Amino acid sequence: MNALELISLSKSFGTQKALDNICLSVPTGSRTVIVGPSGSGKTTLLRMIAGFEFPDSGSLTLNGQTLVDATHAVPAYQRQIGYVPQDGALFPHMTVAANIGFGLADSGSNRTERILQLMDSVSLDANMAGRWPHELSGGQQQRVALARALAQQPRLMLLDEPFSALDTGLRSAMRKMVARLLENAGVTTILVTHDQGEALSFADQLAVMRAGRLVQSGHPMDLYRYPEDEQTAHFLGEAVVMPAQIEAGWANCDLGAVPVNSNGFKGQAQIMLRPEQLQVTDASTEGRGCHAVVTERDFAGNTCTLTVELHSQADHAARRSFLVRSTGMHAPPAGSAVQLSILGAAHVFALP
Ligand SMILES: Nc1ncnc2c1ncn2[C@@H]1O[C@H](COP(=O)(O)OP(=O)(O)OP(=O)(O)O)[C@@H](O)[C@H]1O
Ligand SMILES: [Mg+2]
Known part of the structure; x- marks a missing residue:
């Protein structure tokens, strides 16, 4: 079953088309990763799912419930969607503990215990609970934002480059930890990243955006092996691209006769290895x-x-x-x- 359905979503800011007819299905409990160059519309799409941006046309549904269409929109706070924005966006006048506890319903001793559990789950030391956001590194702020979003036990988690401020070692450890955490909690997740390795390893489903359009989506291995076009190929890793004459399952190119999956195509084309x-x-x-x-x-x-x-x-x-x-x-x-x-x-x- 699909948790989230994006149906023909479009959005312009003035003359700038930020989202152009986006259609995507996100299966329940899966991890979808969105990649694309800067300005391709990734954040706009997440903000629209969270309820902070509204489409000019199209609709979106979560677990069968329409969140927004031409006639109505469910407000962000009623969507039960966790959102970790690109800049973390912690409340500056609240401590780490208060930021994390913001979405918790229970009060009293349970509350403190739950906050400490959440801090532990994102590898934040308990002695940081009383610190202010400006006393934290960028990576620590991102982890507080993540714990705050997890506190709400969301139906869907949206993560906009949540590991970008972490160094390589911690980044990969955090990625695995967050993947496990979300999987155990059965939370459907959408992650935006610039890091191709992160995208390929985190995703069950990978979606590539360019200039507001969804260029291709599918299993990461399929996109890596069978990219739609040359730009997508280079975006997902190094690629050797050359012209070839295709005939009967073979490409004649500078490397001689190379086998190809051409689906019966004959003629001149670009090939990739x-x-x-x-x-x-x-x-x-x-x-x-x-x-x-x-x-x-x-x-x-x-x-x-x-x-x-x-x-x-x-x-x-x-x-x-x-x-x-x-x-x-x-x-x-x-x-x-x-x-x-x-x-x-x-x-x-x-x-x-
Ligand atoms: N509030 C806004 N007003 C006007 N233009 C906007 C607004 N928000 C986004 N845009 C424009 O929409 C386009 C998509 O922006 P968006 O932030 O979604 O890109 P992105 O893919 O998240 O980029 P990055 O990788 O740099 O974070 C950009 O051209 C951006 O300038
Ligand atoms: Mg962005």
Whole structure:
């Protein structure tokens, strides 16, 4: 069952179209991640779901209840939706404990206990309870905002870049902790992030926005492997994109004949491979890979990025360089002659 249904939502600010006909279903208990460049409408969409922004047209429903349509809107405070805004937005005149306790119904000793539990659940030390928001780091403020939203036991949790102020280690630990916390509580979640790794690992469903439009949505692995267009491909990771002539399940390109999932398409198109699909082996080994030379080796410990150049091209002016991932310890040095082979199939972009 779908918890949330967004139906043809549109919103303009003056001449600026912030949301353009957004349709999305969010299954109950799932984690949906929204990614997209700055200004693509992510925050506007979350604010609309929370009830702080209203659509020019379209509607949205939560667990079958219409929250907003052309004729009426349920006010934000009646929606039972937890919202952690991009800037945390703590009440500056309230302590950490008072901020977190703001949404709690019970008073007395239970209340203090519950606040301390919530602080613990977001890894905030109990001795911070009496501090003021301006006495906290950005990351600590984000965690207080998260605890405050959790206190309301929401039906739906909206998180707008909640980990952006945390350093890498804490960020990944917090992400796992929050994912577990929300999953155990069975709370449907929508998270906005700029971090592609975070998006791919947190999401059950990934939605890519661009210029107010929802470009593509689906399982993160499908979007990574079969992106709708080149921009989406680059947005979700490094991509090797090149022109090819497609015929009968093969793409003829600079790398020779590469298998493709083309759904019967024939003709000229752009194809994409992820760098981890390119493999280098020693030039002297048996194989049918393209001959190439390593021109650069960028060693980064457990992985190594190689730049390789095809050197058996008939047309030397059309020499192409490719990025290839290799395990750090076995990567051939610059100047090595190698063979370049492909793992799996290339993806063909739909024609515009
Ligand atoms: N209240 C407002 N008045 C006018 N324009 C607005 C308003 N809120 C947002 N916009 C515009 O709508 C567009 C979408 O803004 P939004 O904040 O939703 O982007 P975003 O995807 O969250 O970006 P970021 O990644 O930078 O947070 C932008 O062009 C923005 O300038
Ligand atoms: Mg935003």
